Amino acid sequence: MPRTVDISKQLVNLSVLLTEDDPLALKVHTCFLERMGFKVDIAMDGREALEKYSKNNAFYSLAVLDARLPYMDGFDFAKYIREYESNNNIKRMPIIVVSAESYEELKQKCTAVGVDNFAQKPVAYTGLVNLIMKYINNGVT
Numbered sequence: 489m490p491r492t493v494d495i496s497k498q499l500v501n502l503s504v505l506l507t508e509d510d511p512l513a514l515k516v517h518t519c520f521l522e523r524m525g526f527k528v529d530i531a532m533d534g535r536e537a538l539e540k541y542s543k544n545n546a547f548y549s550l551a552v553l554d555a556r557l558p559y560m561d562g563f564d565f566a567k568y569i570r571e572y573e574s575n576n577n578i579k580r581m582p583i584i585v586v587s588a589e590s591y592e593e594l595k596q597k598c599t600a601v602g603v604d605n606f607a608q609k610p611v612a613y614t615g616l617v618n619l620i621m622k623y624i625n626n627g628v629t
Contacts, residue, residue: 501527502525502526502527502549502550502624503526503527503528503529503547503548503549503550504521504526504527504528504529504548504549504550504551504552505529505531505537505540505541505548505550505551505552505553506518506521506528506529506530506531506551506552506553507530507531507532507533507534507536507537507551507552507553507554507557507562507565508530508532508553508554508557508586509532509533509554509556509557509558510554513554514530514532517552517586517611518530520613520616521552524617524620526549526550529544529548532558533557533558533559533560534553534557534558534559534560534561534562534564534565535558535559535560536559537551537553537557537560537565538560538565538568541569548581549581549582549624550581550582550583550584550620550623551565551566551569551581551582551583551584552584552586552616553565553566553583553584553585553586554585554586554587555585555586555587555588555589555594555597555606556587562585562587562603563585563597563598563600563601563603564601566583566585566598566601566602566603567601567602569581569583569602570601570602582604582605582623583602583603583604584603584604584605584606584607584616584619584620585598585603585605585606585607586606586607586608586609586611587606587607587608587609588608588609589608591608594606594608604623605619605622607619
């Protein structure tokens, strides 16, 4: 039987903006994040994610984005958010990008636009938990 860690108490009242255009991946990621204890707000593309972020100004504890999205990809979304945070003196929201791109290419793109971290597809959920907990334990969220 797999060993599980109950971290949901640490995540009470924390919300994540999940942006994914693949319905199956969206369902899997949503289930995973909800089991962690997050309140999950879903967007199917970058433009919808931006609208939700704008309406819920600084409401999200974390964003998990697919790199390749319709209308506005995860990198453009991250770049916009970083500029918006800077211009409006808003607390930095941790952004994690999920992508099938090569490690070096992904690392370069994420660094260029201010993405905090990334996970490669297929996603190893133990690794994603560790990434998320890094920001929570450091009081970033």
